[in-house]
Amino acid sequence: MPKFLVLLLALGAPAAYAQRLDYPIQAVPFTQVKLMDDFWQPRLRTNTDVTIPASFQRCEATNRVKNFEMAAAHQGKFATTYPFDDTDIYKTIEGASYSLSLYPDTKLQAYVDQLIAKVAAAQEPDGYLYTARTIDPAHPHAWAGQQRWEKERELSHELYNAGHLYEAAVAHYQATGQRNFLDIALKNADLVCSVFGPGRRSVAPGHEIVEMGLVKLYRVTGKPEYLQTAAFFLAARGHYPGYDPQSPDTWKNGSYWQDDRPVVAQRAAEGHAVRAEYLYSAMADVAALTGDRPLLAAVDSIWNNLVAKKMYVTGGTGAVPAGERFGADYELPNATAYNETCASVADVFWNQRMFQLHGEAKYVDVLEKVLYNGLISGVGLDGKSFFYSNALQIKNSGGYPDTEPARAGWFECSCCPTNLARFMPALPGYVYAQRGADVYANLFISGTTDLVINKQKVRLVQQNNYPWAGDLKFTVQPAGPSAKFNLLVRIPGWARNEAMPSDLYAFTAPSAAPVRITVNGRPVACELHDGYAVLARTWHRNDAVVVELPMEVRTVQANARVRDDRGKVALQRGPLVYCAEWADNDGKTANILVPAGTAFAPVARPDVLNGITALTATVPVVRVDAAMNSISTAPRTLTAIPYYAWANRGKGEMTVWFPARVTDVDLLSQPAPEAPQGK
Template sequence: MRNKKHLLLGIMLISLPLMAQRRDYPIQEVPFSKVTIDDQFWLPRIDTNRTVTIPSSFKKCEETGRVENFILAGKKNADPSFKGKFQTQYPFDDTDIYKIIEGAAYSLTVHPDPKLEKYVDSLITIIGKAQEPDGYLYTARTIDPEHPHPWSGAQRWVNESILSHETYDSGHLFEAAAAWYQATGQRNFLDIALKNADLLCRVFGPGKRHDATGHEIVEMGLVRLYRITGEKKYLNLAKFFIDCRGRYNNPRSTYSQDDKPVVDQTVAEGHAVRAGYLYSGVADVAALTGDTAYRHAIDKIWNNMVSKKYYITGGIGAIPKWEGFGDNYQLPNLTAYNETCASIANVFWNYRMFLLHGDAKYIDVLERTLYNSLRAGVSISGDKFFYANPLACDGKFQFNRESLTRQPWFDCSCCPTNMCRFMPSLPKYIYAQNRDSLYINLFVGSKTDVTLNGRMPVKIDQQTNYPWSGNIRIGVHPEHPSRFSVCLRIPGWVQNQPVPSNLYAFKHTDPKTFTIRINGKPVSFIKRKGYAVISRTWGKNDEIAYTLPMPIRRVIANQQVKNDQGKVTLERGPIVYCLEGIDNGGNVSDIILPDATKLKTTFYPDLLGGIDMITGEAKVVKQTNQGVVNQSCLIKAIPYYAWSNRGVDEMEVWIPDHSGENHK
């Protein structure tokens, strides 16, 4: 790791352009680098990402030819007569290395590792040699420009709106280079990215090429470069790419959200990862330009998603055929796709919606996705992954590209490498601030230092055993007694609303509510946009005791979700549960959970990384000499995110509560 002087220089260079920007999100994140996690739930996962997931993913990139692609492109640039062959399957495979570098950069920011930094530096050198003189960086063409990848098109950019992924590669390059620059203060990777971005600015824009990006993310990446450099051309190009959508009024372009202009779109459509990245980029540009039409569009799209196309596990993208959204209320379980990358994109999008609006409902959606569908995407061991995250498994059905078991890698390995970059950035979602208000969004054992109103330094430390316990203690330590507001998120599930719509509901209302005490005494607060807002003069050692009731709840689905009628799912706090065959005699499809079943939780510290298991006496449908009968059985439910860590087995999230009908 570079010395602190270099790190501080990098942070200063990043912050200088921001000081000149007048428009931005009304609420600001507290950067992950300023938050230290000491949490027993997330810290082991982040450490595993650093010690297992990132190194094993780099190794896979070497073994599968992803690194070799850059080496071959560099040889072609050095010697035009060189003959090489693209080594991997997809033209966007370059991005896997970019994403792992991004994750490594975040990790290095808080965990210096000279060996890892030296290795990444060597990769950046290889990437630099693969870049063509004018800034073009796309090994699927550079290696053999006369015979480029079939998706790429005969010339640059001609297939950009379809399959080439040229600007998709650029977007991940920009994200990774920005992260590396922030981590080390070194410009080697940033200069590569800026050279590529400048090429895009010369090629695309008014009076130039006007292709809508086929797989969005370059919009977010360009915004990252704008924030670092203050160069408005990058922000302008991000907006231009957004405004290119829908120019040809082609209904078949819903797959890439290109059937109509973004400002006219009202529903979540098409490929779910593309959609989440687009909506995140639209939010960024809306915040930085003040474009209210953008904001209104993504508000409508968000409402459609969360009220008609959102799984109880937080996953999005129901349909395997196009890895994306289906019709309203089309939410199958066995064939649910719910790509891991889509869950990550959904977190990106919802966090930006919170920064725009300051409403806790967006963090409610983020939290549900984070603790369930997203975390399910990687094994407890950190080296095996799910591409798709269905809500049922019969031990037989499998998607075209994925096995029923977690895999160490895929031909298309966007999900494993996306997890590499997401996990170390998780601390940034815990806190946020706005003038004299501090938001506590996620309940994660952690510490941070913030400065409110530019003049009030405050130290915060949070202690909790969440999500297994609803007891949260928050130390508030201003440098001097100061008046400001602490905004505690009141989770929707505490207020008898599992999601911020009528898509799901708790079967029974729970009268218990949360309590807040400061220094042992009840305190007054106001409710605002899903937060308990406590405004007072805080002393150096004030402590908030925030208690959230966490009974086991039964959830039912809207009647228009046909696959889930006559069924319930179990959740406790933010965790959704499932039945897995290994715990329930091998067969879970015939289990019934009557309403009268009494359930309890028991913590098992040595099972699946430490979990609360739900148990109770339910019923199972059996074929006997007397016909079909319901017999008593003990059920064991585990957190959904932990399933398939012990081999292939049956699994169900939704359980019949009054019949033994097949429910897949």
């Protein structure tokens, strides 16, 4: 039996144990952080005003709500496609709960309570909650199996549904103080704990997240069974005899489910990206709460593999459409990049946990890269159009069969829109963290946070125009005359000549632009520790820290082993990766070259895409003559926009990686002209 599971089973005093072992660094709760910036606060408002209502409306219109009503009545026929459609209700309630804490709304509160009542009515007396079976137990969903949990390893998603239920219920309880949703989740969790465990049923959950949800219930209740069962589900992986370890097929060898070897023996990111990153988040949780070093070593190694060999320059993960999975090392194609939006959400969850374990800025550097690029690209500026996958190149106004060239309002499998609905209002909880007298400033978003440091109340006020400008100001406002603590300001990797905390991506040339820090107008030379500028002092009211980050336009090159990016560069300014889109570049982007030494100028465009800083440069573009039998290059202005903002002005070409010179000509890249239509 794995060490961490033996340790858990021996627990007799969970509250005392929780005091001894946990993440050494704790995130400052979202309820203590108020955002007041021009970049994120409008997005949170749009999420509240548009995304969440649209998600609820679409859950109603697509019969997701009806499934719960029929389950309560024990009659009807499951009315949607997938047995995990229940989770779209849970996730949207989660997002609404966070939003209610930020923006109280009696009408929304009443609707959420109404939905929770429908969920409660659909729950079976012993706590089981799964509409795909409860509606008509004699004829359950084809993926569900005839008996409960029978197909949990493969398709049923019974425990996946439970995990999202738990996460949503904890969010609702923390945001509102109400127990009506939490009690539903606890009743279901008690059933799960009675069914699964040593000497009982064992399964490696087919789609992980129940492990994360159980940990959250443990934190709320202190009930050891919840943490024990989360650890049990981790320990169950890698022991199923039904896989062929020699098969190259990821379904047949178990790697699709991260079930080909025990978790403590895993060293690389593999299989379905969303499932994997939920698993790795849970591994970090259990490692923090049990102190299991082999488990920690495993999740550390997996993180290193992902960041060094399997992540896109935008922070996207999961390159391969078939199986929505990670590819081989350095397999990062652009036009067929999958990069599911849910994987970006999961990656933020995971990197936050890795930071809380280790306190190193590199984890927040990756989190920031994902957040500002591959995550918010998944939702349109209107708040109600979405990408499921996020490609890095669109050619000829179309795409490959697995590439989305345009956003959609909803999907038959709509996990991504509802994942964004729940993530966005929780963002304030990622800005700051604390370990005793150490206060970490991780994300640069204007607003305030209220802290207690050494039993003293302290307010931090952050002011900036990030990500467009690099001037950051932090004002310290202790409740008393002074407060002694250490303010650790993250100095992003991109400001330290590090495009990625690995050799997967690098800036093509080093920058000599320094990071400058002043306290009350006086320059300070402070220690840089694990990527943080450490400002240790006794602070007085209105002491001001100003950090100046260089906001140069940088060109990025990929490791030579990334075949699709050889001889190409990407553009980055601050945390933002840029792309060229058809609307700004004469309708075409696949013909643009960016030679070495190209000088780019940032240009503020408040009238474009809700306000951006664009990049412009004069570059050669490839042209074909009117007779279409010769090519040449001609100078043209390239306009690049932040990657997150593409596909908000219609469908057309888009490019992230630009060739530095012409090395070949693809004579098959243009579609054949359509034949004249006859009668």
